[in-house]
Amino acid sequence: MTAGGTGHAEESGGGLRTALAGLTTRGRSFLAAGVAAGVCAYVLGQSDLLRVGLLLAVLPLLCATVLYRTRYRVTGSRRLSPARVPAGSEARVHLRMDNVSRLPTGLLMLQDRVPYVLGPRPRFVLDRMEAGGHREVSYRVRSDLRGRYPLGPLQLRLTDPFGLCELTRSFSTYDTLTVIPRVEPLPPVRLSGEAKGYGDGRQRSLALAGEDDVIPRGYRHGDDLRRVHWRLTARYGELMVRREEQPQRARCTVLLDTRGIAYAGAGPDAAFEWAVSGAASTLVHMLERGFSVRLLTDTGTSVPGESADGFAGATQESADAAGLMMDTLAVVDHSDGAGLSRAYDALRGGSEGLLIAFLGDLDEEQATVLARMRRRSGGALAFLLESDAWVRQPSGVPGPPDGNGERRLRMLREAGWTAVKVPRGADLADLWRQADRQRTSAAATGSPMGGGS
Template identity: 45%
Template sequence: MREALGGLTVRGRAFIAAGITAIACAMLLGQPALSRVGVLILVLPLVTALLLGRARYRLALVRTTSPQLVAAGQPARVTLSLTNEGRTPSGVLLLEDHVPYVLGTRPRFVVDGVRQGWQRRVTYQVRSDVRGRFEIGPMTVRVSDAFGLVELGRAFRTTVPLIVTPRISPLPPVPLGGGWTGSGDNRPRAFAFGSAEDVTVREYRRGDDLRRVHWRSSARTGELMVRREEQPWQSRATLLIDNRLLSHRGQGIASSLEAAVTVTASIAVHLSQRGFSVRLVTASGEDGAHAWHVRDSEHNSGPLLEALAVLQTDNRSHLDSSWMGEQGQGGLTIGVFGALGQSDVPLLRRFAHHTTSALAVALDVEAWAARSSRPGRHGAVPQKGSAPVLSSAGWRAVSMGPQDRVDTVWEELGRMGASRTGTSTPQGHSFARAAGSSPS
């Protein structure tokens, strides 16, 4: 009852005040008829509050978003399915879904005629220009009577996530040249001697096909062993994004970090669509949950885009190098860098020696600093980004400014790769073939 009285609206409180005033005036003036009117006005909101407070509503809500993974600037549709599973009818339902402000204004709906077995479906759209992971919900339901005297609030605790990925720019197929080959276990092997039983094996890993288990070796070692030579040759690419705070300038979606994320996401989708196994490496190293994304997966770039959607700046001063494996067997590495100093050169050389082909997009972060009127930081390279530093460390690098298009920079990187390696691949050649993929 206390909750119901707390739900009195301004109109309901005005009715109570008017009823008390009418009863007082009737007693002072000796007007019994006025007292009856005052009692009626006073009792009406109290009875309404009592009935709404004792009512037990059983409203069920199912909220869905389509799609759950959407690019920045693209709309997503949220569907609310409401069902009254109780027997108590209600007058008017005021629905308000809690939505983060970057997704738009909070949607509000008014529905009436709620009876037993009542069902209603409402939809609305959300849109964000900012990447990230957002929670939609919970929903607040306010039950009101027909006279608008009492409103009682109910809330659903459930929420659904919406992941807004970076903007993706379609990239043209370009010949980059270099050592675009498989690596590690995916490298093809030739056996000059022995039969099919004389195979190279390795320890079983989670996700391996059980049909590849080599039982004779497993019995000898006591652990499951699988054949190596049955794996297809798979081209691999490592995407390295420098997300250190000291390497970037600008604020919000106009910062150089957002440009770096957009470039990385566009390259990741481009390579995945052309059959590459891609992994993401940040300034803090490789995240095991977002390691190699194999090419035979239907949505192989989804987890990588989710990682980029929530990527933030890192306060460390040096790039992590724990992700590097055996020297010269890193496959292709494409880096997206901000401001670099001379202290980064030794580690950049190690990265270049680790990979068979080191390509880079160097952001001219001082141009972003000029746009945001922020002075440059100590140790930053002031002219034309960090391309000269990368070139001195053995990378093939192109510079990118705030006004440059991602596809144009990608084509320039392709021309640089072709000129360095003497590749004669025509401009319209397939990127996967230019990368050196081998037929299975």
């Protein structure tokens, strides 16, 4: 992404006051020494000392005036590679300065403003640029925290050859670096409710989107002749085919619990950050498998621009869809809500296919709401993060197990969820396989979906 940052540097102020404010320590020392020498020359009647004092006092003032009146026509641009980076990974920022005037520049000091979480402010010294010339520099940024971070504006510090005065001129534009959650590759296990059917040829899964489509349509090139409806062909005078063999696309809704009261702790290793990363990994995985994917939070909101059926996977637009959802998860934060009822209301429109939830602490009321959610889906998988299991004691020993958490886990399983407890620092791929084993065990024993351990 090549962005912003292109334009002329703007002066930070105006008038003699701005020029004098740019005097360095050396320049102020020269000025003070010149004034002191002038006073001594007047008291002692030494004309030679007066000439030295005038030289010392006038030189920094002259440098400040000349530097202030200097009009460099310099443009700058910034390029992020990449503009969207996972948390904990590095991005490189490329800066380019162009001298668009007919005169060469002097020594330039370049500084880019970056948030402190990305690292120290980068500073560069650019040597003399000839007319029409350019200089390129780059630096790296890294953040362990999700978010959208502004980069810029660029600042140019102009200095005179004697180092007596420095002036700062800034560009007006900036770019944005998006730090998205970490995405972990997941194994291709078969979860309940995810099968894709093809009409009468295969058994339809409850995760399939839409109703059975039996309305005939006109024949199209490539249609199977076995699907020709001869009676309607005779009636309409053209080839008509049945549409019930049309493949259906499976749906998947990823529910992210963002309630502030459901999580304890903060920082990149907190339970909430694990849940956000897990949701991101699941969204990407299901898109790659061809699902129509929808992201939902406890507030009932979804990704801006998302259709009623979610984003379609295995299409040319799936990469853009993943980017939109990653951008949403990059800035998601704790909500002030106390329950999951608004998320349940958002699921009332019809079958949501496979439902995968990342949940914090639950009370009995929220466990009941989740049990009702299970009835709206073809399959349901829950990852339950208990705050007590994630918050360590001062000695570094994990806190005691929470009996209420075990009861909530059992309630979800009895309601038909494939429920998995998430210990501190767990690997999502391992939990993904554990969920598949749990589902297989439940199907073998004939217990409710997700039952067993």
